[in-house]
Amino acid sequence: MRGHPSCWRGCAALRWRLRRRAGGAGPGDSGAAVVEFVGLSVLILLPVIYLALTIFQIQRAAFGVTQAAREAGRAFATAASTREAFARAQVAARTALADQGVDGVPRVEYLPAGAGCGAGRASGGSGVATLRPGATFVVCVRMDVPLPYTSAGRFAGIVPATVAVTGQYEVVVDEYRRQR
Numbered sequence: 410m411r412g413h414p415s416c417w418r419g420c421a422a423l424r425w426r427l428r429r430r431a432g433g434a435g436p437g438d439s440g441a442a443v444v445e446f447v448g449l450s451v452l453i454l455l456p457v458i459y460l461a462l463t464i465f466q467i468q469r470a471a472f473g474v475t476q477a478a479r480e481a482g483r484a485f486a487t488a489a490s491t492r493e494a495f496a497r498a499q500v501a502a503r504t505a506l507a508d509q510g511v512d513g514v515p516r517v518e519y520l521p522a523g524a525g526c527g528a529g530r531a532s533g534g535s536g537v538a539t540l541r542p543g544a545t546f547v548v549c550v551r552m553d554v555p556l557p558y559t560s561a562g563r564f565a566g567i568v569p570a571t572v573a574v575t576g577q578y579e580v581v582v583d584e585y586r587r588q589r
Contacts, residue, residue: 462557467572470554473509474576477502481517482548482580491540502550513552520547526577544582551575 484501488494502515519538520526526549537546553571 459557466557467554467574469509470511470552470572470574471576473506473511474515474550474552474574475578476509476576477505477515477517478548478550478576478578480505481550482578485538485548486540486580486582488540491538494538494540498548506552511552511554516551518549518551520549522546522579526551526575538580540582540586542582542586543584545579547577547579549575549577 480501481498484497485494488497498517502517506513506515518526521537522545524547526547538548539546552574554574555571556569559570
């Protein structure tokens with residue numbers, strides 16, 4: 410019965426209807442799945458890549474400001490004079506950020522001991538940051554990190570172009586430091 414000429418046309422039509430009902434490809438549907446797969450992959454993959462780039466950039470800056478705060482505090486505590494300490498702290502913070510590949514100028518601020526960096530206004534260093542033996546204070550390094558591809562182009566003004574990142578380090582000046 411299979412090789413009979415009267416069944417050829419009818420069997421082919423039946424097979425095609427069964428495949429179509431089961432979700433199989435019909436005669437005019439070949440190759441469309443590849444196009445749909447590539448299109449959907451691009452639509453899903455691009456935002457995921459952008460999200461990964463953004464997370465990596467913010468994480469790199471977070472590591473950078475944490476290291477910058479620590480190095481600025483150490484540079485401040487080992488300086489010969491208060492004037493030199495502020496300059497050394499600024500240079501140490503910039504160098505630490507450059508080591509992490511973060512561009513820009515950090516804001517180095519000094520707060521009383523126990524205060525968090527988000528606790529309020531920062532002091533310019535008058536009275537809070539001192540080289541007096543046994544003194545403790547907090548060094549905060551703040552930086553605005555630009556997000557990839559948001560400063561110019563289509564997304565300018567729609568999404569925030571920067572994210573604020575802060576690092577802190579509590580400085581304890583050596584008690585046996587000679588007063589200078």
